[in-house]
Amino acid sequence: MKRRSRLAEWIVTTPSLAWLLLFFAVPALILLSFTFHGHTVNGGVAEGWSLTTWRALADPDYPAIVWRTIRLSFEVTFWCILFALPCAYAIARLPGRFRALVAGAVMLPFWTSFVVRVFAWKTMLHPDGWLQTCYAVFVRAREWMCGWLPESVREFLAWSGLVQAVPAGQSAATILDSETAVVLVSVYTFLPFAIMPLYTAAEKFDFSLMEAARDLGAKSFYAFRKIFVPGVKQGVVSAVLMVFIPMMGSYVIPQMLGGTDCVLVGNKIFMRAIQNRNIPHASALATLMAFSVLVPIALAAWWRRRQDLRDKKRLADETDRRMAMGGAA
Amino acid sequence: MAGESLVFDHVTKRFGSLVAVDDVSFSVGKGEFFSLLGPSGCGKTTLLRMVGGFERPDSGRIYLDGRDITDEPPNMRRVHTVFQNYALFPTMTIWDNIAFSLRIAKRPADEIEKAVESILEMIRMGDHAWKYPNQLSGGQKQRVAIARALVDRPRVLLLDEPLAALDLKLRQHMLLELDTIHDQVGITFMYVTHDQGEAMSLSDRIAVMNRGRVEQLDIPAKIYEAPVSSFVAAFIGDTNFFEGSIVSADGDYCTIDCPGFAPIRAFNDRKLAEGQKVHLSVRPEKIHVTLAPPPPEKGVGINVFKSKVTDVIYQGVYTKYWLRSADRSVSAVKPHSRFLLDQEAISWNDNAYMWWHPDDGYMIENFSELDASLVQAPPQSVKGPSAP
Numbered sequence: 001m002k003r004r005s006r007l008a009e010w011i012v013t014t015p016s017l018a019w020l021l022l023f024f025a026v027p028a029l030i031l032l033s034f035t036f037h038g039h040t041v042n043g044g045v046a047e048g049w050s051l052t053t054w055r056a057l058a059d060p061d062y063p064a065i066v067w068r069t070i071r072l073s074f075e076v077t078f079w080c081i082l083f084a085l086p087c088a089y090a091i092a093r094l095p096g097r098f099r100a101l102v103a104g105a106v107m108l109p110f111w112t113s114f115v116v117r118v119f120a121w122k123t124m125l126h127p128d129g130w131l132q133t134c135y136a137v138f139v140r141a142r143e144w145m146c147g148w149l150p151e152s153v154r155e156f157l158a159w160s161g162l163v164q165a166v167p168a169g170q171s172a173a174t175i176l177d178s179e180t181a182v183v184l185v186s187v188y189t190f191l192p193f194a195i196m197p198l199y200t201a202a203e204k205f206d207f208s209l210m211e212a213a214r215d216l217g218a219k220s221f222y223a224f225r226k227i228f229v230p231g232v233k234q235g236v237v238s239a240v241l242m243v244f245i246p247m248m249g250s251y252v253i254p255q256m257l258g259g260t261d262c263v264l265v266g267n268k269i270f271m272r273a274i275q276n277r278n279i280p281h282a283s284a285l286a287t288l289m290a291f292s293v294l295v296p297i298a299l300a301a302w303w304r305r306r307q308d309l310r311d312k313k314r315l316a317d318e319t320d321r322r323m324a325m326g327g328a329a
Numbered sequence: 330m331a332g333e334s335l336v337f338d339h340v341t342k343r344f345g346s347l348v349a350v351d352d353v354s355f356s357v358g359k360g361e362f363f364s365l366l367g368p369s370g371c372g373k374t375t376l377l378r379m380v381g382g383f384e385r386p387d388s389g390r391i392y393l394d395g396r397d398i399t400d401e402p403p404n405m406r407r408v409h410t411v412f413q414n415y416a417l418f419p420t421m422t423i424w425d426n427i428a429f430s431l432r433i434a435k436r437p438a439d440e441i442e443k444a445v446e447s448i449l450e451m452i453r454m455g456d457h458a459w460k461y462p463n464q465l466s467g468g469q470k471q472r473v474a475i476a477r478a479l480v481d482r483p484r485v486l487l488l489d490e491p492l493a494a495l496d497l498k499l500r501q502h503m504l505l506e507l508d509t510i511h512d513q514v515g516i517t518f519m520y521v522t523h524d525q526g527e528a529m530s531l532s533d534r535i536a537v538m539n540r541g542r543v544e545q546l547d548i549p550a551k552i553y554e555a556p557v558s559s560f561v562a563a564f565i566g567d568t569n570f571f572e573g574s575i576v577s578a579d580g581d582y583c584t585i586d587c588p589g590f591a592p593i594r595a596f597n598d599r600k601l602a603e604g605q606k607v608h609l610s611v612r613p614e615k616i617h618v619t620l621a622p623p624p625p626e627k628g629v630g631i632n633v634f635k636s637k638v639t640d641v642i643y644q645g646v647y648t649k650y651w652l653r654s655a656d657r658s659v660s661a662v663k664p665h666s667r668f669l670l671d672q673e674a675i676s677w678n679d680n681a682y683m684w685w686h687p688d689d690g691y692m693i694e695n696f697s698e699l700d701a702s703l704v705q706a707p708p709q710s711v712k713g714p715s716a717p
Contacts, residue, residue, distance in 0.1 A: 212416035214403040215381055216430040216477070230420040311422075315459040 028290075034283035043277030053280040057288070062268075069264045070292060072179065073247040076186040080194040080243045081236060083187070088198035088235070089228060092205065103199055106192050114189070118256050121185045125176040125257070132175060177259025185253050190246065194239040201235025202228075241297070248293050265289045333395075334359045334485055334517040335380065340389035342375055349375040350386070351541035357485075357519060362511050364520045364528040367538035368564065373521045376538075377487050380519065381410045394484055404433075409478035410487040413494065415470045417462035423473050424449075424458040430481045448476045451513065468499045475510060485517045492527060504530060525565045529553070537561050558695040562610040563703035569616075569659050570701055571609040571690075578603050582629055582687055585609055589656035593632050594687040601692065608696040615689035616661035618650050618675060623684045633684040638677055640708050650675065651707045652683050658707040659683060 035053050038046035091102050109117060124131040146154055175181050205228065213223035229236070251266030258264070265285055273282035335357040342350040350372040357363045365373040378384045379391060382403030390399045398406050409430070417426050424445060431441045449455045452472040462470060471491060478486055491507075492500045508531055511518050522528050528535050529549045536546040537560075545557045556562035559570065573587035575597075583597040585607060595609055617623065623633060636654035647662045661683055663675075675681055 206414075206416070208412060208414060208416045209418060211381075211383055211403070212410070212412060212418070213429070214383075215408075215410045217404045217433040217481075218429075219404055222433065227418055227420075233420070311459075318459045319456065 031283045032287055034280045035287055037280050039278045039280045043279065045279055053284045056281060057284055062285075062288075065263060065265055065268055066288060066292060068262070069248060069266075069289070072183060072186070072262075072264065073244050075183055076190060076247050077194075077240055077243045079183070079187045080190050081198075081239055083191060084194035084198050084239060085229065085232075085236075087191075087195050088202040088232070089224065091195075091199050092202035093207065099203075103196075106195050106199075109192065115252065115256075117189075118185060118253060121181075121188070122176065122256060125174070125181055127174050127176070129176075135175060176257060177261065179258070179262045181257040182254050182262045182264075185257055186247060186250060189253065190243040193242040193246070197238040197242055198232060198235040201232035201238075205231045237300070244296070245293055248289060332359050333357065334361065334393070335519065336392040336395075337376070338390045338392065340376070340379065340386045340391060342372075342379060342384060342386050348541050350379070352389070353541070353543055354389075355536060355543060355546055357517060358533075360515050360517055362508075362518045362520065362531055362533045364522060364532040364535045365538055366522055366525060366528040366535050366565075368523055371538040372541040373523075373538050374489060377410070377489055377519065377521045380406075380408055380485065381487055382406050382408070407484040408487060409481075409483040409485075410489060411471075411474045411478050411491045413490045415462075415474040417470055417473060417477070419462050422459050422461055423454065423465070426462065426473060427477045427480050429477065434481060436481075444480055448480045451510070452476045467495050468503060471495065471503060472506070475507075479510070479514055479516065482514075483516065485519055488518060488520045490522055491520075492522075492524075500527075507531060529565075537564065539564070555691060556610065556693065559608060559610070559693050559697055559700040560703070562691070562693060563700045566612060567660065567705055568610045568612050570693075570696075570704060571611065571657070572606075572696075573609070574606045575601055575603050585692075587657075591634055591655065593690065594630055595690040595692055596688045597692070599692070601694075605694070607692040607694055609690045609692055611659075611685060611690045613649065613660045613662045614647075616659065616683050616685045618652065618661050618663055619682050619684075620675060620679065622682050629687055631684050631686050632690075633682055636681055636683050638675055638679045638681055641675070641677060642708075650681075652681065654683065660705060660707070 034045055036049050036051065038048075038050045038052050040046050087106075091099055091106075094102060123129050126132060146157065149157075175184070209227050209231065210223050213227045214220070218226065249266050251264060251270050254262050254264045254267055255270070258267075265288070269282045269285045269289075272278045272285065333356040337353050337355055340350055340353045341348070353372075353376065365376060367373045375384055379386050380393075382398070382401060382405075386399060390397055392398065393406065393408065398408075417423075418429070421429070427445050427448060428441050431444060436444075445458075446455070449458055452475065454469060454472055454476070457465060457469065462473070465473065474491070475486075475488075488507075492503055495503060504527060507518075511531075520528070520531060529552075532549055534546060535549055535552050536543045537552060538544065539560045545552055545561045547555075552561060553565055556565065562568050562570075571585065571587045571590060571593060573585040573590075573593070575583045576586045576592070577584045578597055578601065581597060582594055583601065583603075585593045585595055587593060587609075593609060601607065618638075623631065634654045636652035636659070638650055639653045639658065640649075640651035642649040642651075644662075647664045650661045650663065652659045652661060
């Protein structure tokens with residue numbers, strides 16, 4: 001009986017295991033092995049082991065690019081979660097039939113090609129585009145209003161960085177070809193990926209808990225923060241992964257909107273593999289990026305385990321304490 | 330009772346075309362255990378939610394300790410609710426659940442600790458303080474929900490069918506516990522239930538609700554013994570209705586002529602005049618069933634009717650009889666006095682006497698056919714064993 005079930009288990013798992021081995025583990029290892037070879041002029045992988053590729057990565061440019069990629073990924077993830085949480089909450093609170101409709105509308109952008117949408121942003125953010133114009137008007141208005149403030153306040157605002165002074169006679173900075181454009185359009189692109197898992201979690205959330213919190217004296221926002229957000233923790237975790245991981249590999253958006261200021265790891269890999277035909281170098285960058293994605297996940301997993309263990313320990317300690325007290329009494 | 334805790338002043342709430350609460354006015358005394366009793370959809374939960382602040386009345390005002398709270402948001406009201414599904418926060422420990430309201434009120438840490446510890450002591454859950462709600466049983470969750478709502482001493486505790494999800498034994502146990510807690514804390518309890526047993530055993534006063542209105546508001550015994558309407562008589566416990574009109578009123582008693590039945594003697598405490606149409610409500614446990622005629626009685630005279638037993642339903646504590654007399658089926662219950670063999674074993678098709686004292690019938694003027702359907706109907710008995 002036992003043996004049979006073991007056999008059945010193997011039969012069921014083997015296909016997926018084979019699939020993973022063949023199409024994930026083996027290619028990943030091949031990729032890793034490439035990094036320990038040089039490259040040939042015609043785009044091949046050179047014979048013989050060498051560390052030249054890894055040495056090339058020591059260029060101070062690369063840590064800067066990797067750091068920028070990680071930083072922007074965190075930034076985009078942060079904004080996505082921040083906007084997606086109230087969205088998911090609002091959709092989940094809608095009456096049944098509207099809920100499906102609005103949840104479907106979240107997916108509507110996917111009906112248009114991703115590249116076309118990024119192009120649309122490009123025209124909007126172009127110096128003659130309407131979004132850039134609005135921004136320029138906003139900057140002018142702000143400047144005008146700042147003019148009314150006393151000198152000391154203006155100096156403080158400029159010093160604190162809350163308001164950047166625009167040199168007189170110059171037009172406002174363009175959003176296009178900057179980090180801001182990349183973050184803006186990335187948040188726009190990945191927002192549905194954050195809303196969907198959060199909405200799925202919010203739909204299962206028991207909203208009578210919010211009533212209970214209100215009943216016990218909590219303001220709406222306190223209840224949202226302390227009851228709803230922890231309640232959809234699983235959704236937050238998957239939303240973070242859904243945004244953070246593709247953002248780490250993102251290269252179309254920085255390519256089209258980032259200009260020369262905002263090159264990410266993805267762009268470098270593209271450049272090395274397609275333009276420079278240096279496969280080992282591209283592989284090394286990919287490996288680097290894979291690790292920089294895996295490390296945060298490992299950290300998160302470790303943190304969760306620690307949290308669980310701490311809770312268990314606290315329960316055990318408290319039980320011990322009470323047992324001891326009961327024994328003494 | 331020192332003054333009024335909650336006052337409802339002509340409160341009305343509509344949901345679309347449905348009138349959930351219809352012009353309700355009453356008040357609840359301080360420290361009182363007050364129950365709202367009624368079938369589902371009678372508006373009792375809506376009324377409770379309006380006190381909690383989750384629904385706004387379309388008209389009328391609600392006062393708490395003399396202050397108008399009708400427009401206050403839920404978090405500003407010193408009123409806490411024990412929800413039917415407990416609504417414990419699953420991401421917090423029991424300790425944090427109970428401390429929730431105190432933390433919002435920003436009480437000092439040592440005060441919070443003292444208050445939580447003492448209430449944990451009261452509900453005897455000290456050993457479970459660091460567990461999460463999903464590690465508790467139904468009864469334990471219930472106790473935590475009550476503790477969480479009581480810990481910062483609200484003016485009124487609202488309980489929304491808190492025992493509905495528990496099994497019978499646990500429910501009986503929690504009933505006693507609720508009573509003890511109420512005695513200990515001295516806070517006004519407003520209890521919503523559809524279970525008359527719960528309401529009867531706990532409440533100081535009961536408001537029986539039907540279709541958005543309060544039909545009767547009184548102490549439990551009055552509600553049971555002197556129902557003002559056929560709805561109250563039929564919803565609380567079981568009863569038999571005899572329709573007829575008073576043919577002769579003499580002193581404290583009168584005779585009712587029931588078409589399709591015999592004349593019945595009844596207590597006439599309200600001095601109803603002759604010719605008045607009434608419905609007489611006689612509770613099954615007030616009707617005696619014997620094979621021998623009852624001993625003759627002098628004085629007012631008891632009601633004795635010959636009948637045929639059409640059904641016998643054994644129910645443990647008592648046996649329920651369905652008796653046929655003239656055109657009427659009447660239900661009566663009889664407790665057992667001995668193991669299985671009763672003094673007189675009354676069985677199917679026996680000719681038995683059913684009798685009751687005139688004092689045991691209660692005349693109701695406010696009758697509706699709709700309510701008569703709440704009364705248990707006789708089982709559709711099969712006419713003898715069918716031929717194979």
